[in-house]
Amino acid sequence: MTGPGSPAPRQFAFTTRAHVAVDDATGESIGLDEVDIRVGWLLDLIVAAGTELVSRLWQPVTFDVLAAGLDGQDRRLPAQGHVAAARLGWHPHYPDGIYVPSRVSRVVTAQVMATLRTLAYRDTAITALFERFDPATGRIAPPTAAADRVPLGFARGVRRQLIAHARREGAAPSTRLRITDVQEPPQTSAMARLSAADRQLAQITATDRELVLTVKLPTCPAPAGRAQWRSVRVTAAIPGHLHGRAITDWHLPTLVLDRKGLLWQCAATELVPAGDLGSATVAVGVDWSPSTLGAAAITTENPDGLSSDYRGVTYDDRGLGTKLTRLQTEGQMLHRKAARLTRLAATAPPEVRAQLEEKIAVLDGHRTAVGVKRGKINRELAFHFGRQVTDYAEAAGATVIAVEDLTTLETRGHGRVNNNRAAQSARRKAVTSLAHTAAGIGVTVVTVPARGSSAQCPGCDEPLARPGGYHTAWCPDCRVGGNRDHIAGVNLAKRALLGRGKATRRRGQLPAIRVAEHAPVRKSRDKTSPTPPRPRHRRVRRSQPTTTPRSGVTPNRHVPAPEASVWDTVQPTPPHDDAGSRDTRTSPTNATPVARSMRYT
Structure with missing residues (x-):
């Protein structure tokens, strides 16, 4: 069964940790610390073999083969990845005397192939950008064909590599420049992607509340035979937010070790309502704001055309943005201080260098802790933002949410500090969280062009005026205006409705609308956007203890406050053995004469 509203499978990721481990053969309990050690030995074998394989394949011919996408027999x-590596004859090598199962080699080759395939695109881009690079000026000429265009951030990174290579080599090379000429082989991540293996290495089963993973782990750092690989059955709890969801399949996890021990990075497949982008009539546009994470507005398509009430909603980050700014400033300060001590240690005497290296290690530890805090806050901020925007779209009856294409969005013109702060915001994580949350109710998230969304009028497509400064926008011809982020949301939603029939879909990416079309959006007198719920806080005085009133006595609920003067700055001294509690009544001495004597003396 297919169509709008019908169930459609989608994959999502989550993390969990084990709480019980037993030996699969004997059933004896194994400590979690022992499991962490054995998983560490497995990751050491994978990292060593992956590093050796990447170094051996770090040649231009490797990227030529990957770019062509053909094996030796065409x-x-x-x-x-592991099947492609087997066809090409790319196998990892291990030290003599160490036995590693073939399924572990599959994991190694799958992870290496994923890295090399990603870098094959960079190799092609480096070659194309080098042809337009001028070593004398350090600039890259604009592309002449549409196929040569790359994201601006990617082009800046390649430009820095080309400048560094030109400084090292001096003269411009006459041959084709490749990725192997400008950078070293990448490091292999310490993880075990078990999804590349089969049941001989790992298998997973699920119950109502738990996941049971059976995986072969080495019993020593250098296993010499099959007997030194034993199966361990590890049990982890299914997160509470997954209980009751229509999950059809649980996939093998990726094992990593962090500061808390073994972490499962799991994936699952569930059934969600299928979205219908082609028949959408109400769209929500999300604009990324420099002051907060984002703002949303609604555009509706009627028989008379497009309309909007130009009333959007701005996301309230509950103070998390301020905390992120403080942590970012602290991390940058630690980075600058560590960089300065590193420069000093390079020319310092040996005894002073040892002291500086100890300080650098402490600063690096603090910087890592700050990064962990920022990651947690960004994740919380992203999912809270996705939940709020999804509820807003559901209340408005929207079936599509339009977000700005992050590959074409570049923060500039707001100063070095603000540009850096906006560039490091969790926008991509927020888009992923929004797409995941919206898919649960059948709402499709699409990307639309970002250029001109907050600078052009949705009605006449002319530049907007800024009568109240940066955050306001006004069109004197259409007589519409308001918050610039809400105006941008109307433009983004309009582009999604006009280009919904021309959206392109690529595997692993959101549906994208590449061309921004224009149609006038009239101002509707009717309220079309929902009013977001506002939390009402009840003020409670927690300083007074709760007492049970005596029966038959009417309590005095309203006690008038004593009269106070603007000069009442002298507090009366409490009597002896009194700490100034609320139960002790102080003398009703008026402080006005005392204040007057202080004032006129």
Whole structure:
């Protein structure tokens, strides 16, 4: 069954941790610390083999083969990384005397192939950008064809690599420049992607509340035979937010070790309502704001055309943005201080260098802790933002949410500090969280062009005036205006409705609308956007203890406050053995004469 509203499968990720581990053969309990040690030995083998394989394949011919996508017999390379590596004859090597199962080698080759395939795109881009690079000026000429265009942030990174290479080499090379000429082989991540293996290495089963993973782990750092690989059955709890969801399949996790021990990075497949982008008539536009994470507005398509009430809603980050700014400033300060001590340690005497290196290690530890805090806050901020925007779209009856294309969005013109702060905001994480949350109710998230969304009028497509400064916008011809972020949300929603039939879909990415079309959006007198709920806080005085009134006595609920003067700055001295509690009544001495004597003396 297919169509709007019908169930459609989608994959999502989550994390969990084990709480019980037993030996699969004997059933004896194993400590979690022992499991962490054995998983660490497995990751050491994977990292060593992956590093050796990447170093051996770090040649231009490797990227030529990956760019062509064909093996030695001109057959198309399969999507599975370990199968493609087997066809090409790329196998990892291990030290003599160490036995590693073939399924672990599958994990190694799958992770290496994923890295090399990603870098194959960078190799092609480096070659294309080098042809337009001028070593004398350090600039890259604009592209002449649409196929040569790359994201601006990506082009800046390649430009820095080309400038550094030109400084090292001096003269411009006459041959084709490749990625192997401008950077070293990448590091292999310490993780075990078990999804590349089969049941001989790992298998997973699920109950109502728990996941049971059976995986083979080494019993020593250098296993010499099959007997030194034993299966361990590890049990982890299913997170509470997944209980009761229509999950059809649980996939093998990726094992990593962090500061708390073994972490499962899991994936699952569930059924969600299928979205219908082609028949959308109400759209929500989300504009990324420099002052807060984002703002949303609604555009509706009627038989008379597009309309909007131009009343949006701005996301309230509950003070998390201020905390992120403080942590970012602190992290940058720690980075600058560590960089300065590193420069001093390079020319310092040995005894002073040792002291400086100890300080640098402490600063690096603090900087890592700050990064962990920022990551947690960004995750909380992203999912809270996704939940609020999804509820806003559901209340308005929208079936599509339009967000700005982050590949074409560049923060500039607000100063170095503000540009850096906006560039490090959790926008991409917020988009992922929004797409995940919206898909649960059948709402589709699409990306639309960002250029001119907050600078052009949704009605006449002319530049907007700024009568009240940066955060306001006004069109004197259409007589519409308001918050610039809400105006941008109307423009983004309009682009989603006009280009819904021309959206392009690529695997692993959101549906994208590449061209921004224009149609006038008239101002509707009717209220079309929902009013967001506002929390009402009840003021409670917690300083007074709660007492039970005596029966038959009417309590005095309203006690008038004593009269106070603006000069009442002298507090009466409490009597002896009194700490100034509320139960002790002080003398009703008026402080006005005392204040007057202080004033006129």
